[in-house]
Amino acid sequence: MSMKPLEFDRRYGELDQVISAYSGMPADDEPDRPSEALQAYLRHTWHTRPWALASAEQQIREYARNPPGRLRLSLGEFYPVPDVGLPESTIRDWLFVIADHLKQSIEQGEVPPPSTPRTHWEWHARFPELGQLLGGWFSQDMPDEFPDHDAAVRDYTATTDPQLVARLKGELHELIALALEESDYSLAVAELGMEVDPPQPYSPSGWLAHLTDGLNGFKADYGPGPATS
Structure with missing residues (x-):
């Protein structure tokens, strides 16, 4: 049975927002450097919905800790991460890197300065x-x-x-x-x-x-x- 919209938003709503920021952008995050896509998400979200950052970090980390199997994905019970150009075997580690960047940004109060949008996602979000x-x-x-x-x-x-x-x-x-x-x-x-x-x-x-x-x-x-x- 497919997941109800309310349950989806509670578990994956902000995760989906983060992943959407990677549309057409390389998922080239490194432990010491967030990707351009993640920087766009951080920049926009800090200045519009700063409370959502903690939800994003929690949802992404939980998803990475408990990745869904093929059966549950086919039943619509889990969020299917869209193709971001990475091998399937590396998706889990990539999600942990994103979660770590979000955690660091929140804990250290690293608020990006306002800027002209730099990605397609950021133009439409703003x-x-x-x-x-x-x-x-x-x-x-x-x-x-x-x-x-x-x-x-x-x-x-x-x-x-x-x-x-x-x-x-x-x-x-x-x-x-x-x-x-x-x-x-x-x-x-x-x-x-x-x-x-x-x-x-x-x-x-x-x-x-x-x-x-x-x-x-x-x-x-x-x-x-x-x-x-």
Whole structure:
């Protein structure tokens, strides 16, 4: 019987978050050096959910101590570690190395300084609603679905909860405030799922600023107000 969602989260929820950070990244952690993927997880989690680090360390260490057999994996009773490019025989030791890095970071209070995201996972973890907009409304199919970029944005605001639109505004302000080089803004929108060029004459940063201005003027439609006498 597959594991219930609540039980899965209790036993493997934060373990899954850590392993997700390795998507497309090498699992090259060493005892004296965490991988780029683990550094991204530590950097983001310390600044957003620091209490989750202890859960991650505990879940990873427990999993490494009691690795599942093939039968229990096939029954859905254990978390199957995705392929991270390591031989199966080395996964257990690798997990212990990750757990040790997490423990050291917690016990010594090694809080990474804020930084521009450096991995695909970190871009999406830090800017989830912007990733939703760019990946969902500005894929390569966008020119076939909308007459222009502004029409795509209008469709997003018309079909998205106003609270999520407000979250998007905050993420846009945060991204613009990073004051990146233009090439880095190009990388940012690509990492977040945008597959079309910004409209002329905008650069990526200019279009993000234009998008922010447009959303600042957005007023949610809450329907007719209460009748007054």
